[in-house]
Amino acid sequence: MKGTAKIKSVGAQLSRIEVDGDIGGVMNFFKSLASEEPAYRAAIRHLPTPPELALLTGDAGLINTIRADEKIKPRNIAWAQPGEKATIEVKVEPSGIIVMDLLKMQKAFVTDGSTPDHITTVMDALDKIVDWRRFIELENKNRSSRVSDMFRYELHEINEEGSIKKHNAPNVRIFATSESMANRIPAFRPVVHVSNIQQPLYFYLFFVAFDYSISCPGGEIVYRPSEHEDKSNVEIPLWKKTLGWGPAKDNPEDTCHFKLLVTTEQLDHQQFLQSGLGTHRDILGEPTPEKVFDDWAAIDIAVTMVRQDNTLSASGDVTLADGNITIKAHPGITASVSIGHAEANARSAGPVSAFARLQQGDKVQMMDFSPSRSQQTQNVIEISDIRMDSDQALEQQPLEITLRQGAEANEMILPVAFDGHHFRVVGDAISDADGTHIRIREIPDVNSPDGAGERSLFKSLKMTLCKVALGQQDVNQLRYVQKLDDGTIALQRESIGIKIGKAKKVLLVLHGMAGDGLSMVNAIHDNLPAANLQGYDLILVYDYESLNTPLDETAKMLKTTLAEFGFGQDEKRITIISHSLGGLIARWMIEQEGGSAFVDHCVLVGTPNNGSMYGKIDGYVRWAQTALDLAINFIPNIVPFSGILLKFLKTASDLGGSIAQIDPNSDFINKLNASKDPGTRYTVISGDAAGMDDSGGAYDGFFEKAKSRLGNWMNSNEPNDLFAPVRSLQCKELWEGRNEANQILDPVTNHHFGYFVTQSGTRDANTVWKVLSERI
Numbered sequence: 001m002k003g004t005a006k007i008k009s010v011g012a013q014l015s016r017i018e019v020d021g022d023i024g025g026v027m028n029f030f031k032s033l034a035s036e037e038p039a040y041r042a043a044i045r046h047l048p049t050p051p052e053l054a055l056l057t058g059d060a061g062l063i064n065t066i067r068a069d070e071k072i073k074p075r076n077i078a079w080a081q082p083g084e085k086a087t088i089e090v091k092v093e094p095s096g097i098i099v100m101d102l103l104k105m106q107k108a109f110v111t112d113g114s115t116p117d118h119i120t121t122v123m124d125a126l127d128k129i130v131d132w133r134r135f136i137e138l139e140n141k142n143r144s145s146r147v148s149d150m151f152r153y154e155l156h157e158i159n160e161e162g163s164i165k166k167h168n169a170p171n172v173r174i175f176a177t178s179e180s181m182a183n184r185i186p187a188f189r190p191v192v193h194v195s196n197i198q199q200p201l202y203f204y205l206f207f208v209a210f211d212y213s214i215s216c217p218g219g220e221i222v223y224r225p226s227e228h229e230d231k232s233n234v235e236i237p238l239w240k241k242t243l244g245w246g247p248a249k250d251n252p253e254d255t256c257h258f259k260l261l262v263t264t265e266q267l268d269h270q271q272f273l274q275s276g277l278g279t280h281r282d283i284l285g286e287p288t289p290e291k292v293f294d295d296w297a298a299i300d301i302a303v304t305m306v307r308q309d310n311t312l313s314a315s316g317d318v319t320l321a322d323g324n325i326t327i328k329a330h331p332g333i334t335a336s337v338s339i340g341h342a343e344a345n346a347r348s349a350g351p352v353s354a355f356a357r358l359q360q361g362d363k364v365q366m367m368d369f370s371p372s373r374s375q376q377t378q379n380v381i382e383i384s385d386i387r388m389d390s391d392q393a394l395e396q397q398p399l400e401i402t403l404r405q406g407a408e409a410n411e412m413i414l415p416v417a418f419d420g421h422h423f424r425v426v427g428d429a430i431s432d433a434d435g436t437h438i439r440i441r442e443i444p445d446v447n448s449p450d451g452a453g454e455r456s457l458f459k460s461l462k463m464t465l466c467k468v469a470l471g472q473q474d475v476n477q478l479r480y481v482q483k484l485d486d487g488t489i490a491l492q493r494e495s496i497g498i499k500i501g502k503a504k505k506v507l508l509v510l511h512g513m514a515g516d517g518l519s520m521v522n523a524i525h526d527n528l529p530a531a532n533l534q535g536y537d538l539i540l541v542y543d544y545e546s547l548n549t550p551l552d553e554t555a556k557m558l559k560t561t562l563a564e565f566g567f568g569q570d571e572k573r574i575t576i577i578s579h580s581l582g583g584l585i586a587r588w589m590i591e592q593e594g595g596s597a598f599v600d601h602c603v604l605v606g607t608p609n610n611g612s613m614y615g616k617i618d619g620y621v622r623w624a625q626t627a628l629d630l631a632i633n634f635i636p637n638i639v640p641f642s643g644i645l646l647k648f649l650k651t652a653s654d655l656g657g658s659i660a661q662i663d664p665n666s667d668f669i670n671k672l673n674a675s676k677d678p679g680t681r682y683t684v685i686s687g688d689a690a691g692m693d694d695s696g697g698a699y700d701g702f703f704e705k706a707k708s709r710l711g712n713w714m715n716s717n718e719p720n721d722l723f724a725p726v727r728s729l730q731c732k733e734l735w736e737g738r739n740e741a742n743q744i745l746d747p748v749t750n751h752h753f754g755y756f757v758t759q760s761g762t763r764d765a766n767t768v769w770k771v772l773s774e775r776i
Contacts, residue, residue: 051078052130055086055102062092062114074123076130088129090122097122101129105377108212125212132212136257139298147262147297150197155303156189158242170301175308175336175384181246188303190238190258194223196231202266205238205301208257210248217243220267246305252378253340258301306382308338321378324369328400332393335386341377342366342464354418355380355464358632367413367465369403379464386443386459398427398439403465407431412468414628417461419444422633422702425625426463438465466632476554478561481521481539489522491541500565503537505573510542510558512580512606513658517541520579523756527763536575546581551658551668555588559595573600577768579755580723581658583607588672596678605685605755605768608724609731610673611664623723626706630722630753633702664728673731677738683771684743686729687721687750687761703751723752745771 005019054077056063066072067079080086089100092114099109099122109125111118140147157165157174176186190205203221208214218239228234238260247254261267310318312335318327320339327337342355358364370378381401388394407413413429413436427440443461479491480499500506509524511517521541542561544554567574576599578586583604589595590602614623661668692703706722719726726747735742745766748755755761755768 049134051076052088052133053078053080053084053086054088054090054126055080056090056092058090058092059094059114062094062119066090066092066119072120072123074126074130076134077123077126088126090126099125099129103133128212132208132214135206135214135259136208136300138259138261139300140296145297147201147264148299150194150201151203151262152193152195153260153299153301154191154193155301156191158187158189160185170299171304172302173304173306173382175306175338175382176246177309178246178307181244181305181307184244184246187242187244189242190260190301192223192236192238192260192262194231194234194236197223198225198231199264200224202263203236203238204261204263204267206259206261208259210254210256222266247307251307252338253304253306255302255304258303260299260301261296262299263296304340306338306340308336308382308384310337311335312337312383320381321369324404325381326402327381327383328402330393330397330399332389332397333386333399335383338382338384339369339378340380340382341370342380354423355416355462358416358423358464358466363469364632365467367403367405367467369405369465381463381465382460383463384458384460386461388459394441394443398441401438401440402434403436403438406433406435407467410470412470413438414466414468414632415440415463416466416632417444417463418446420446422705423629425628425632426461429465436465475543475545476557476561478540478542478565479517481541483525489518489525491518491521497565499538500540500567500572503572505536505538506575507536507539508542508574508576509539510544510576510578510582510586511546512578512582513546515546515579515582517543520577520756523762524577527756540574544585546658549658551581551584551661552588552592554658555585556593558585559589559593562595562598567598568594572598574598575600576602577605578602578607579605580607580752581662583609584662584668584672587675590680591672591675591678596680599680601681601683603683603685603768603771606687606721606723606729606752607684608662608728609684609734610724610728611666611669612662612724612728613664614659614662614723626722627753630702630706630751673734679739681739681741682735682743683745684730684735685745685755685766685768685771686726686747687752687755688719688726688747689722689749689751690719691749692751692760719747721747721750721752 054074056066056079077088087102088108089102091098091100094114095112097109097111097114097118098107100106101108108129109122111122152168153170155167155172157167159165160180174186180186192203194201201223203223204216205218205221206214206216218237221236221238223234223236225231245256310320312318312327312330312333314329314331314334317329318337319325320327320337325339355366358366366379368377368379401415403413407429411431413431414425415427415429415438417424417426424442424444426442426444427438429436429438431437440461440463443459446460446462477493478496479493480496482490482492484490509517509520511520518541521539542558544558546554562568562574566572576586583602584607586595586599586602586604587607587609590599660666663669689703689706703722721729729747730744732744735744748764748766749760750758761767
């Protein structure tokens with residue numbers, strides 16, 4: 001009898017299947033006639049994994065020949081259609097065929113012709129590439145599997161003197177000189193530790209090599225309890241001898257991938273079929289310890305060898321990437337220096353692969369500083385074994401790095417490090433005609449994401465250079481919101497007078513420092529039900545320059561613009577949603593320029609009504625840096641505007657314009673808060689970042705580091721949103737004796753940039769969304 005079945009779960013020896021097509025209970029009828037449970041013989045028709053997409057490019061005639069011949073089509077490959085994202089590219093030309101691995105961004109296979117034999121060889125190579133990838137991804141998806149808890153993997157790194165460094169993490173980076181690598185030093189010995197396990201375990205360490213081959217250098221390694229008198233901690237080498245390797249000659253680094261399969265039953269090397277023991281119990285004596293059957297585990301291991309031939313000292317500069325990068329000598333620092341790359345599809349959770357997350361389309365891009373002839377992208381600078389004369393070495397004199405590439409006027413380059421959990425901007429960069437000059441001002445302590453991994457007496461810095469597209473602000477413009485046919489939002493100027501003339505109830509949006517109105521409007525539409533906006537006939541946005549122009553001057557320009565469109569001359573009323581400095585502008589217009597005549601309700605979101613200590617230059621530099629760290633980790637859309645903040649600070653020896661006005665002792669704050677009650681209704685929304693870590697999200701740990709970085713003012717434990725204390729945001733004494741309709745809401749759990757994007761800022765009580773929905 002023939003039929004089909006689906007594999008429901010995979011065991012080390014047996015797999016559960018579900019037989020398809022048992023029409024009318026025929027299979028159950030035959031099973032009832034059998035005296036024993038029926039056995040099935042099966043052949044796998046196809047794997048559940050979909051084929052990978054390969055792109056065919058080059059000679060049109062050869063492409064048509066390959067596509068038309070189904071006999072030579074690889075079993076693991078489907079040819080990509082226009083617009084589909086491929087993982088492999090096959091470049092076919094009469095002179096030869098090149099297979100590009102698009103995940104590794106390198107050539108995988110090359111032929112010296114395109115005859116039928118060459119094509120057949122290439123098709124076989126494509127299958128091997130996919131098999132190689134699938135083997136790396138192999139894992140036991142059964143979450144109740146217990147095998148992974150029965151052993152501990154460890155890699156021993158053996159140097160020239162024979163001393164051993166032990167690595168507990170499955171993914172490690174090891175540095176050595178070209179001379180040492182040529183002599184296969186350091187050498188390696190992978191081992192497993194087994195503690196108090198009373199049943200056999202089978203270990204198979206496969207080497208998944210650079211050339212897409214898969215081998216098992218150590219063969220089958222078996223742990224048998226009877227062979228160990230003391231079972232409390234048994235160390236078992238997985239190779240019978242130590243081995244060593246290094247990157248290819250022209251590569252700065254290479255990663256060797258291993259797959260460790262651990263099973264409770266012996267693995268058949270020829271057919272990968274499992275055979276094992278049945279459950280048993282001794283007739284006399286105590287029961288044997290509980291055993292695990294039909295189970296297995298797969299552990300991913302990666303060892304990256306990094307070529308490191310450069311030493312930084314006080315006596316000479318270090319050049320990398322054919323002179324594209326120069327690290328200048330530093331009198332207080334010695335270290336080893338190398339370059340590497342961050343793979344966009346890397347499986348490792350380590351610092352280098354984490355950098356791939358920084359790619360934010362056309363807004364944030366890691367810079368490639370590799371020489372033009374290099375096949376491998378180089379976008380990570382690694383400085384290891386850093387010895388500093390003092391902890392203040394970088395404060396006294398930053399580490400200087402020059403890069404031949406520069407940045408355009410609307411771009412900025414940021415040096416970004418990874419501390420194991422979050423990204424950190426560790427310095428600044430200035431571009432000129434000679435390239436980019438980078439100053440590294442700190443080296444963050446690096447912690448493994450899982451709390452384990454390598455320990456070192458010395459610091460290390462893994463850093464990439466990000467090119468950030470600075471946002472363009474359309475300043476001092478009043479525009480209206482229009483929803484386009486594709487559902488997106490646009491700001492329009494055409495016929496604005498007609499729109500305003502017809503509107504009776506208007507909503508005006510004022511962004512905060514270095515922000516923009518379109519982002520705020522998009523947040524409103526993304527988070528507020530459309531029904532809550534239908535009470536407004538028109539939504540206006542006023543964009544303004546928020547760094548150099550005094551806030552009172554911006555408020556006067558806004559009042560003049562609104563008056564020119566008839567506000568204050570009839571019954572037309574405005575509701576204002578303002579964020580941060582936008583709230584101070586709104587208040588000045590209402591309370592000092594007569595805007596109360598047409599503003600019915602003003603919502604102040606995160607507005608420092610009684611100022612902020614970051615109105616002083618030293619405090620503002622620290623805050624702007626923290627805002628950028630926050631943006632680059634969690635809110636990529638504000639990275640361009642945070643970049644504007646830092647670019648502004650580069651030439652700022654003293655603060656002027658709007659920034660100095662938020663000093664709590666400034667004339668602006670004192671005069672604004674001395675205003676008489678304008679009669680306009682205010683709603684004050686504030687935030688306290690103290691509880692953000694308790695959300696269990698990606699913010700975990702970030703705010704504690706931010707508070708430490710911001711200095712004594714933040715460490716006073718005064719509730720704040722990382723820009724101003726809650727007492728300044730609420731400024732309760734200001735509203736005493738004013739309009740009884742004013743409301744000062746309890747703080748939401750939020751940071752300064754989160755009022756319009758985070759869950760707590762858009763869904764919890766006392767948010768701008770609740771205010772709009774209840775008070776239209």
